[in-house]
Amino acid sequence: MTKTIRWPGGKPQGAREVAMSVLHKVDTRGAYSGLELNQALQAAGLSRPDAALATELVYGTIQRLNTIDFALQSRVKGWPNKIEPWVRALLRMSCYQLRWLTRVPAHAVVDEAVAIAKRRGHAGIGGLVNGVLRALLREGFATALPQGLSPAERISLEHSHPLWLVERWIAAYGEAGAERMCAANNEPPHASARINPLKTTRERVLAEMAEAGIEAAASPLAPEGVVALRPGNLVHTEWYKQGQFTIQDESSMLVASVADPRPGMRVLDCCAAPGGKTTHLAEKMRDEGKIVANDVHPHKEALIKQQADRLQLTSVQTMTADALELADRLEPESFDVVLLDAPCSGLGVIRRKPEIKWNKTAEDIAQLSELQSRLLERVAPLVKPGGALVYSTCTIAAEENGEAVLAFVERHPEFALDPEWPAETLKPLREAGGLAEPFTGMVQLLPDMFGSDGFFIARLRKQSC
Numbered sequence: 001m002t003k004t005i006r007w008p009g010g011k012p013q014g015a016r017e018v019a020m021s022v023l024h025k026v027d028t029r030g031a032y033s034g035l036e037l038n039q040a041l042q043a044a045g046l047s048r049p050d051a052a053l054a055t056e057l058v059y060g061t062i063q064r065l066n067t068i069d070f071a072l073q074s075r076v077k078g079w080p081n082k083i084e085p086w087v088r089a090l091l092r093m094s095c096y097q098l099r100w101l102t103r104v105p106a107h108a109v110v111d112e113a114v115a116i117a118k119r120r121g122h123a124g125i126g127g128l129v130n131g132v133l134r135a136l137l138r139e140g141f142a143t144a145l146p147q148g149l150s151p152a153e154r155i156s157l158e159h160s161h162p163l164w165l166v167e168r169w170i171a172a173y174g175e176a177g178a179e180r181m182c183a184a185n186n187e188p189p190h191a192s193a194r195i196n197p198l199k200t201t202r203e204r205v206l207a208e209m210a211e212a213g214i215e216a217a218a219s220p221l222a223p224e225g226v227v228a229l230r231p232g233n234l235v236h237t238e239w240y241k242q243g244q245f246t247i248q249d250e251s252s253m254l255v256a257s258v259a260d261p262r263p264g265m266r267v268l269d270c271c272a273a274p275g276g277k278t279t280h281l282a283e284k285m286r287d288e289g290k291i292v293a294n295d296v297h298p299h300k301e302a303l304i305k306q307q308a309d310r311l312q313l314t315s316v317q318t319m320t321a322d323a324l325e326l327a328d329r330l331e332p333e334s335f336d337v338v339l340l341d342a343p344c345s346g347l348g349v350i351r352r353k354p355e356i357k358w359n360k361t362a363e364d365i366a367q368l369s370e371l372q373s374r375l376l377e378r379v380a381p382l383v384k385p386g387g388a389l390v391y392s393t394c395t396i397a398a399e400e401n402g403e404a405v406l407a408f409v410e411r412h413p414e415f416a417l418d419p420e421w422p423a424e425t426l427k428p429l430r431e432a433g434g435l436a437e438p439f440t441g442m443v444q445l446l447p448d449m450f451g452s453d454g455f456f457i458a459r460l461r462k463q464s465c
């Protein structure tokens with residue numbers, strides 16, 4: 001077969017072709033599934049159920065890639081590299097449906113895949129697709145795993161995660177812990193929203209959601225959090241448009257609570273876009289005081305402004321700079337709270353962005369850890385004596401989290417880990433056994449603990465003069 005990364009002509013038609021075109025781009029161009037999917041859905045104008053199907057096909061196929069490829073490699077000669085990428089996408093997506101999307105009858109999956117193969121390619125490709133999928137149906141998808149696998153190899157194949165990552169997590173959390181994390185990463189993420197206490201209350205929104213037929217409950221983890229079941233896209237609701245809530249994962253909601261800013265304070269958010277934590281900090285400060293919200297990318301400044309405007313917050317002042325240079329642009333020791341929500345490997349958000357597990361490498365972790373240490377080093381002088389430095393990431397790699405923070409404290413005796421977190425933040429973590437005791441001032445949330453993203457938060461206090 002020729003090696004082309006060309007999408008085989010014409011606008012994708014229907015949910016399956018749309019999903020396939022997105023998988024094709026993620027596979028051949030390293031595109032982000034979420035961005036590509038949004039664009040493709042907008043261009044295709046699918047009905048709501050079809051858009052939901054396309055979404056499930058994209059995320060599910062990327063999530064289960066290892067397991068799917070394992071089933072295909074013994075049935076397709078030259079799998080995966082000698083197969084044209086669009087055919088690869090079609091076969092993988094069809095396998096996902098046969099094995100995990102059992103509400104669609106198997107014959108319909110095969111017929112549709114063959115029709116797409118003929119329409120986009122030719123009868124020969126249709127024959128290949130038909131033969132492979134029918135063999136899978138006949139012989140059963142779940143080919144027995146080979147004998148003699150190590151625990152990491154078994155988990156890697158069963159829960160579809162790269163071997164290096166499973167090995168890492170086994171070393172850190174044991175075999176059972178690593179397996180729980182990998183299984184949790186294949187679950188759909190919670191739909192959660194953070195109530196804006198300047199405009200409404202959690203009780204009121206929950207009551208209004210119940211009236212609107214949306215099943216929702218208070219987050220057990222975050223005091224302002226609401227978790228909804230199949231709510232559709234919350235961004236299109238009046239609650240969102242009127243600034244009554246912000247879409248945010250429950251774990252991220254903890255950061256502003258841990259930072260615990262007070263009205264009138266000066267706060268710096270070093271890596272702020274798109275503004276989820278900035279706006280939470282402002283809400284906590286009753287929009288009194290000043291929050292400098294910085295990001296390195298000029299185009300992202302508008303995203304922070306949009307969020308602040310939607311929530312009608314006036315205490316947020318945006319700027320664009322490399323956080324490594326903020327100390328040259330801002331007055332030393334001038335902020336009561338500095339938040340460094342650092343760029344990271346994102347291993348805690350695999351449920352939302354499944355391609356992360358296939359794209360990230362151990363080298364990325366090493367490089368990011370080095371950047372994070374430099375960022376900590378450079379923003380720390382901006383903290384007032386007696387002020388707080390909060391460091392957070394949405395990842396699970398110790399080098400980017402606890403190790404980076406402990407090394408920083410070692411180099412900077414003027415900073416100490418601060419375990420004095422607000423009680424409402426600590427209580428649910430403690431009750432769920434999510435805290436290492438005695439609590440030192442940093443927490444690593446894992447994706448299997450609360451169904452939230454995997455997340456790390458540390459709070460440091462700078463000595464008073």
Ligand SMILES: C[S@@+](CC[C@H](N)C(=O)[O-])C[C@H]1O[C@@H](n2cnc3c(N)ncnc32)[C@H](O)[C@@H]1O
Nearest residue numbers: 271272273274275276277295296322323341343
């Ligand atoms: C984890 S995201 C921040 C999420 C944000 N705090 C929120 O809650 O919405 C990390 C951000 O850091 C920004 N970033 C990356 N490198 C940076 C740097 N050197 N200086 C400032 N911002 C940076 C990225 O553009 C990205 O928006």
